[in-house]
Amino acid sequence: MDEFQSSEETAFVVDDITTIIKDTVETTIGSSAYQQNRINQWTSSVVETSLNQLSKLGKPFKYIVTCIILQKNGAGLHTASSCFWDNTMDGSCTVRWENKTTYCIVSVFGLAV
Amino acid sequence: MEEFSGEEGSFNSEEASNSVKECIQSIIGEESYRQDTVNQWTAKIVEQALTLLVKQTKSYKYIVNCAVMQKSGAGLHTANSCYWDTVTDGSCTVKWENRTMYCVVSVFAVALTP
Numbered sequence: 001m002d003e004f005q006s007s008e009e010t011a012f013v014v015d016d017i018t019t020i021i022k023d024t025v026e027t028t029i030g031s032s033a034y035q036q037n038r039i040n041q042w043t044s045s046v047v048e049t050s051l052n053q054l055s056k057l058g059k060p061f062k063y064i065v066t067c068i069i070l071q072k073n074g075a076g077l078h079t080a081s082s083c084f085w086d087n088t089m090d091g092s093c094t095v096r097w098e099n100k101t102t103y104c105i106v107s108v109f110g111l112a113v
Numbered sequence: 114m115e116e117f118s119g120e121e122g123s124f125n126s127e128e129a130s131n132s133v134k135e136c137i138q139s140i141i142g143e144e145s146y147r148q149d150t151v152n153q154w155t156a157k158i159v160e161q162a163l164t165l166l167v168k169q170t171k172s173y174k175y176i177v178n179c180a181v182m183q184k185s186g187a188g189l190h191t192a193n194s195c196y197w198d199t200v201t202d203g204s205c206t207v208k209w210e211n212r213t214m215y216c217v218v219s220v221f222a223v224a225l226t227p
């Protein structure tokens with residue numbers, strides 16, 4: 001029982017983090033249309049709020065949150081990540097979100113301390 | 114000069130930035146955006162960049178992120194936020210473009226606790 005508890009507290013739980021990120025993006029952008037003059041605030045707000053929520057989880061991890069916001073106009077976008085880390089303890093998750101005018105892609109990387 | 118001697122314990126973002134620029138140039142330097150090959154390009158860029166960084170043999174965990182976007186007038190914004198040890202960890206972002214596409218590569222280096 002002890003081992004199970006301690007591994008849960010120190011594991012990178014993708015589902016929890018996905019939920020946190022989805023809520024953050026929904027709250028920040030929601031149904032707003034793409035606006036060039038607000039986009040800066042949106043990206044900053046998404047990463048800062050996400051990071052705040054993640055650090056509140058109190059797990060022994062360093063976090064990196066990246067956010068890409070893209071206007072929907074037919075342009076192609078491809079992203080890739082490669083990581084050199086500890087496979088047993090570190091993890092990542094990517095959340096893709098969209099509304100009528102905007103795509104938002106948020107990636108969270110968690111590295112065990 | 115003092116900052117230079119502190120290399121051992123901190124991330125050298127200039128060196129990483131140069132390595133990444135060369136990497137991008139060699140893979141997509143002369144190419145035009147093509148939907149069927151862009152997948153391979155992003156994969157190659159992150160793998161090569163990671164290999165170059167690891168060869169620097171410093172005790173870091175690395176994350177390399179690459180975004181390639183077609184130039185068609187769309188607006189694109191990216192942001193990063195990091196919760197880490199500001200003394201030993203670091204990052205650098207390289208923005209590159211040619212006639213038909215933009216490429217943004219971010220490198221994050223997190224120190225391995227010995």
